[in-house]
Amino acid sequence: MDIELYSLLALAILLTSVGTILFALFTYIMFRIRETRKLKKTAAAHSAAPEPVPAPPPPQFFKPYEPSL
Amino acid sequence: MLRRALQIASIVGLILLTLGLMTAFYFDVYVSRLMVTDVFLRVSGVVVFGFLIAMLIRYWILLCLATLYQLENPPLEAELDHYPMVTMILPAHNEGPVIESSIRGAMNMDYPNFEVIVVDDGSTDDTFERARNMVPEYGGKLQAITQPNGGKSKALNNGISCARGEFVLCTDADSRLEPQTLKEAIKHFSDPEVCAVAGNVKIANRLNMLTRLQSLEYIEGLNLVRAAQAFLQKITVIPGPSGVFRKQVIIDIGGYLSDTFAEDCDLTLRLMLSGKRIKYESRCVAWTEAPEEVAALFKQRYRWGRGILQAILKHRKALWKPFPDPLGWLMLWNMLFESVAMVAMDFVGILLFLLMALGGGVSSLVFLWWLELTLLDVLAALFCLTQEKEDLHLVAYAVLYRLFFIPFVDAMRFFASLDELFNVRMGWFTQTRMGRI
Numbered sequence: 001m002d003i004e005l006y007s008l009l010a011l012a013i014l015l016t017s018v019g020t021i022l023f024a025l026f027t028y029i030m031f032r033i034r035e036t037r038k039l040k041k042t043a044a045a046h047s048a049a050p051e052p053v054p055a056p057p058p059p060q061f062f063k064p065y066e067p068s069l
Numbered sequence: 070m071l072r073r074a075l076q077i078a079s080i081v082g083l084i085l086l087t088l089g090l091m092t093a094f095y096f097d098v099y100v101s102r103l104m105v106t107d108v109f110l111r112v113s114g115v116v117v118f119g120f121l122i123a124m125l126i127r128y129w130i131l132l133c134l135a136t137l138y139q140l141e142n143p144p145l146e147a148e149l150d151h152y153p154m155v156t157m158i159l160p161a162h163n164e165g166p167v168i169e170s171s172i173r174g175a176m177n178m179d180y181p182n183f184e185v186i187v188v189d190d191g192s193t194d195d196t197f198e199r200a201r202n203m204v205p206e207y208g209g210k211l212q213a214i215t216q217p218n219g220g221k222s223k224a225l226n227n228g229i230s231c232a233r234g235e236f237v238l239c240t241d242a243d244s245r246l247e248p249q250t251l252k253e254a255i256k257h258f259s260d261p262e263v264c265a266v267a268g269n270v271k272i273a274n275r276l277n278m279l280t281r282l283q284s285l286e287y288i289e290g291l292n293l294v295r296a297a298q299a300f301l302q303k304i305t306v307i308p309g310p311s312g313v314f315r316k317q318v319i320i321d322i323g324g325y326l327s328d329t330f331a332e333d334c335d336l337t338l339r340l341m342l343s344g345k346r347i348k349y350e351s352r353c354v355a356w357t358e359a360p361e362e363v364a365a366l367f368k369q370r371y372r373w374g375r376g377i378l379q380a381i382l383k384h385r386k387a388l389w390k391p392f393p394d395p396l397g398w399l400m401l402w403n404m405l406f407e408s409v410a411m412v413a414m415d416f417v418g419i420l421l422f423l424l425m426a427l428g429g430g431v432s433s434l435v436f437l438w439w440l441e442l443t444l445l446d447v448l449a450a451l452f453c454l455t456q457e458k459e460d461l462h463l464v465a466y467a468v469l470y471r472l473f474f475i476p477f478v479d480a481m482r483f484f485a486s487l488d489e490l491f492n493v494r495m496g497w498f499t500q501t502r503m504g505r506i
Contacts, residue, residue, distance in 0.1 A: 010435035014426060017419050017476050024480030027367050039494055061230045065323030065339060 077136045080455065084132060084448040088125055092441070113421040114434075120414045121438065128445055132452060134297035139456060141300065144352065153235045153258075155183045155251055155313070158228035160221050161242035165194040171242045172203055172211065180251035185211050187242070188228040191218025221309075222325035222332045229319055237316050240355060244310035245273065247354040254313040257348045264318040264345040265337075267295060267304050268311025268353030269457075278466075279366060282474045283359040285463045289446070289453045289470075292351065299349030303341055303400045306377075309333045311355035318345060329383060330495070331376025338380055341397050342387050351457065367481055374408070374485030375495060381405050382489075409486055415479045443471045 157175050161168055168187065175185045185207075189197035192215075200213035216227050225239055236258065240246060246268075254266040269292055272284040291308075298304045307314075312333065319325075322339050329335045340347060360366040381404055388405070391398040422435045446467040454461050488495065 006436045010426060010439075013439045013472070014419075014423055014435055016472055018423065020473050020476040021416075021419070021480050024367075024477050024484075027363060028481070028484045031364070031367055031371070035495070061320065062226060062324035063321050065326065 077139060077452075077456070080448070080452045081132055081136055084445070084452065085129065087444060087448065088129075088441070092121075092125070110425055113425050117418055117421050117425075117434075117438065120418050121441065123414070124442065125445070128449060131293055131297045132449065134300045135293050135453075135456075138296045138300035138349070149252070149256065149259075152180060152182045153255065154233060155180065155236045155238055155255065156228070156232035156234035156316070157183060157185045157238045157240060157251075158225055158232065159185060159187045159240060159242045160190055160224035160228065161187055161192065161196050161200070162190040162218070162221075162224075163192045163194050163196060164242040165192070165196045165199060167243055168196050168199050169203065171245075172200060172207075174245045175240075176207060176210070177248055178246065178251050179248040180255075183251060184209070184233060186228045186231055187211070187213045188224040189213065189215040190221065190224040191216060220327050222327040225332075226324040229316060229324060232316055235316060236313055237319065238311075238313045239309070240312075241310045241357065244270075244355045244357040246311065247352075247356075250311065250353045250355070251313070253350050253352040257350060258313075258315065260346075262346045263348050264315050264340060265307055265347045266313045266353065267299075267307040267337075267347060267349045268313070268355050269295075269349075269351045270308045270310050270355050270357055272359045273356035274358050274361065275460075277361060278469070279363065280359045280361055281463060281466050282470055283366070285450060285466050285470055286474065286478075288457055288459055288463070289450045289467075292457070293449065293453050295349050296351065298400065299347075301396055301400070302346055302348075303396050304347040304349055305337055305341060305400055305404055306331075306334045307337045307340075307347065308355070310357045311353050313353070329376050329379035330372050331380050334377050335380040335383065338384050338401070341400065342384060342394070344394055344397070363477075370478055370481040371485045371488075372495075374482040375489045377404070378408050378486055378489045381408065408482065412479045412482045412486065415476070416483060419476070439471065443468055446471050 157178070159171060159175060161171070164171065172185065172187065187200040189200065197213060197215045204211050204213055212231065214227065214231060216224060228239075229237055236255065238246075238251065238254070250268065254268070257263050257266050270287060272280055272287055275281050275284050295304060295306075309332075318340070319336070322336070322343065325332045325336055337347065360369050381401065384401065387398065387401055418438075422438065426435055447464060450464050450467040450470075451461075453459075454463055
């Protein structure tokens with residue numbers, strides 16, 4: 001296979017990889033913006049709501065986890 | 070059996086041979102013909118080549134171990150003398166549109182002694198009412214309970230505490246289990262050392278390119294790894310849609326905990342690190358619904374990425390204690406390597422190649438690199454699809470898998486890892502169900 005053809009194919013692969021990562025970065029930024037808004041909204045709703053009454057502790061059905069290592 | 074063994078041996082042989090030739094060709098072009106003299110290019114070349122070798126070794130080990138697992142675990146044909154009681158637990162949050170079909174699917178199980186408990190996790194729709202209305206239809210075999218919204222872990226624990234069975238099958242309300250699942254799983258418990266059986270999760274909604282790529286990923290990426298781990302008896306994640314446990318073992322280990330976003334991974338790590346034996350059964354198939362859009366896939370993988378890292382870091386003390394279980398210790402390090410280092414290496418590889426191509430004029434190596442990895446993916450996909458008697462058309466997606474899917478998923482895992490390390494706040498996201506199953 002000719003080395004020039006390699007270069008062209010390589011360029012296409014690199015552009016695709018970089019493009020995919022940039023697209024992922026864009027998706028991440030959009031996600032962070034939405035998530036920050038959602039968390040702020042939830043925090044505001046919680047601060048407006050009356051203090052919840054703490055529930056009684058559940059009966060000890062499961063044994064507490066103790067790491068063996 | 071012989072035919073199967075030959076089939077496996079030929080595919081593995083082909084993979085090894087092809088990769089060997091490709092690596093030799095790559096090395097020949099890099100070392101002999103391009104005459105790279107620049108120090109940066111040389112160092113970059115060594116780093117990238119080292120990464121490639123690490124990837125190849127990882128794939129070879131996975132394929133060899135998965136093959137050994139398949140050879141050592143032929144189908145268990147014998148019928149059981151005794152069918153112990155099994156409780157299937159279906160946690161459900163706002164699953165109103167699908168809960169009835171989920172219950173009917175669960176009730177179709179080909180097993181003589183089981184019950185189903187639907188645990189409504191504080192749904193705001195009519196999930197609980199719909200489930201409760203079905204109770205008379207199935208008599209004592211179906212229970213429906215409800216709890217204030219507390220998450221999947223609490224719902225599963227609630228179900229386990231109400232279970233009458235000696236064994237529990239934990240699944241999702243949006244997954245469908247194959248009817249033979251319980252029979253296939255329970256056979257493994259004739260060994261008293263076995264505490265859990267991990268099932269095989271497959272994508273049901275193969276409707277567009279994204280879901281088909283995920284199908285391939287589940288078969289090639291996740292199940293291959295699980296089969297390899299099963300040979301070593303060190304499974305690191307019992308998947309949420311299909312896991313069967315001895316009830317007492319879950320109780321003894323503290324049940325599901327809600328301090329990570331990957332409760333199934335956390336539970337499995339606790340079992341593994343306490344020396345419990347976990348089996349994998351590829352015939353325990355759970356069909357699940359995959360995200361059909363990029364944004365939904367992003368959320369799912371972000372949660373998985375952070376959850377798995379949380380679970381590893383939670384057990385970080387075990388990273389420094391290779392004894393008394395060196396294999397478990399190695400698996401934990403491997404998880405950390407795959408969660409953080411491999412993702413970072415993918416990025417570094419692309420960056421170095423970009424610099425080498427732009428600055429050094431050795432862009433042809435990029436093509437060889439991509440070709441080699443794609444060939445690896447195609448052969449691994451062929452191996453896994455043949456093994457699981459899956460649709461061979463999915464092999465074609467292995468090309469796109471390396472080009473688009475892997476960089477995208479790795480980028481998501483990278484962002485999730487960064488957010489976890491910097492302790493960025495995160496809420497719990499639920500996947501919008503399309504009701505495809």
